[in-house]
Amino acid sequence: MGIEETALEVISKHEDGVFQNQLWKELDIDSRKCSRVIAKLLKDGLITRESAVDNGARTFLLKTAHKEEPCFQLLLSGEMFSPCAGCRDACQPESCERLTAWVINLPQEDVDKQEASATE
Numbered sequence: 001m002g003i004e005e006t007a008l009e010v011i012s013k014h015e016d017g018v019f020q021n022q023l024w025k026e027l028d029i030d031s032r033k034c035s036r037v038i039a040k041l042l043k044d045g046l047i048t049r050e051s052a053v054d055n056g057a058r059t060f061l062l063k064t065a066h067k068e069e070p071c072f073q074l075l076l077s078g079e080m081f082s083p084c085a086g087c088r089d090a091c092q093p094e095s096c097e098r099l100t101a102w103v104i105n106l107p108q109e110d111v112d113k114q115e116a117s118a119t120e
């Protein structure tokens with residue numbers, strides 16, 4: 001395991017984040033090397049960094065970057081998944097029976113929400 005992976009593992013073990021001035025001690029590397037490792041993890045979007053103070057010393061709080069979970073809610077009509085996802089047919093939405101069935105199946109509350117947001 002490379003030093004970046006080890007650093008990422010240590011950072012992710014600290015749910016509330018870890019101070020940079022603790023990280024290099026935990027990794028048993030010097031602060032300059034730690035800065036290079038952190039720069040790489042930041043560049044790859046794997047961690048976040050914010051200014052912090054630890055025992056009166058200025059440092060950074062490092063946390064693992066949480067990617068947003070994909071939300072498929074808007075593709076659902078009740079239990080039906082959108083027929084358009086992955087569809088390769090010649091598309092004519094006005095006469096597409098699968099799309100019509102999906103729209104008819106939309107729960108009324110979703111339709112009301114859409115209408116309300118359209119009039120805002």
Ligand code: SF4
Nearest residue numbers: 083084087091096099
């Ligand atoms: S409207 Fe019908 S034809 Fe067009 S992408 Fe959706 S499912 Fe496919």
